[in-house]
Amino acid sequence: MILDSFKLDGKVAIVTGASTGLGEGMAIGLAEAGADIVAVDYMPGPYNAKSIIEGMGRKYLEIPANLLSIEPIQGIVEQAVAAFGRVDILVNNAGIIRRADAIEFSEKDWDDVMNINVKTVFFFSQAVAKQYIKQGTGGKIINIASMLSYQGGIRVPSYTASKSGVMGITRLMANEWAKHNINVNAIAPGYMATNNTAPLRADEGRSSEILGRIPAGRWGTPEDVRGPVVFLASDASNYINGYTIAVDGGWLAR
Numbered sequence: 001m002i003l004d005s006f007k008l009d010g011k012v013a014i015v016t017g018a019s020t021g022l023g024e025g026m027a028i029g030l031a032e033a034g035a036d037i038v039a040v041d042y043m044p045g046p047y048n049a050k051s052i053i054e055g056m057g058r059k060y061l062e063i064p065a066n067l068l069s070i071e072p073i074q075g076i077v078e079q080a081v082a083a084f085g086r087v088d089i090l091v092n093n094a095g096i097i098r099r100a101d102a103i104e105f106s107e108k109d110w111d112d113v114m115n116i117n118v119k120t121v122f123f124f125s126q127a128v129a130k131q132y133i134k135q136g137t138g139g140k141i142i143n144i145a146s147m148l149s150y151q152g153g154i155r156v157p158s159y160t161a162s163k164s165g166v167m168g169i170t171r172l173m174a175n176e177w178a179k180h181n182i183n184v185n186a187i188a189p190g191y192m193a194t195n196n197t198a199p200l201r202a203d204e205g206r207s208s209e210i211l212g213r214i215p216a217g218r219w220g221t222p223e224d225v226r227g228p229v230v231f232l233a234s235d236a237s238n239y240i241n242g243y244t245i246a247v248d249g250g251w252l253a254r
Contacts, residue, residue: 005236009034012084016040017094021194024049025222026229031058033230038080042066067094068116070123077127089233090128092121092143097159097196110158117162138181142232143170145188145244174242185232190248192220216249
């Protein structure tokens with residue numbers, strides 16, 4: 001039955017940036033499909049998702065880590081394997097944004113965003129891919145891109161550069177690792193009601209402009225990315241490699 005292809009029973013998923021917003025929503029969605037969750041965030045728990053996921057009978061491991069540096073990555077993978085015996089899914093969701101006019105943008109704001117949004121994504125993917133190859137099981141890697149993987153935006157130069165980079169390295173890793181039965185794809189959320197967009201939603205004029213361009217007529221929610229992440233994490237997407245799915249209410253179609 002086709003619905004069996006979407007089940008994640010017995011799978012182990014690492015989700016970065018899992019404490020709030022889209023990360024929390026995707027962790028819950030993966031657990032609803034059957035996966036045990038390794039939740040990584042710079043903020044120590046308890047996370048709201050913990051009780052929800054454990055209430056489903058799934059296992060939930062919290063690992064506090066600051067992913068502005070790649071130093072914690074190998075230890076996170078080792079902790080996940082020690083706890084669950086394997087890793088099957090990686091969701092590279094952790095990311096930050098810094099806003100300032102390009103003419104005034106600082107080197108620190110450039111480096112911080114590039115480090116966590118694209119450097120960490122690559123090296124976390126590399127570490128997990130090595131684990132997949134060691135296991136001989138293949139696996140899924142799902143990166144979180146953005147509308148600014150497609151567009152320039154304004155006042156977010158390092159965010160635009162990093163999310164364009166995420167789309168590019170998603171393709172690159174898919175090209176190299178498909179032979180190991182590793183699928184690397186991405187989700188590009190549209191304008192979502194999360195911490196990152198709080199300043200935009202608080203600006204009535206800017207919020208109205210954004211909503212006016214979204215055919216769905218609303219901001220997205222964490223629930224809107226649960227289905228796509230489960231699809232890309234499941235056997236239902238086994239022949240999809242290097243693709244970025246826009247979950248945007250129709251923004252790019254406008």
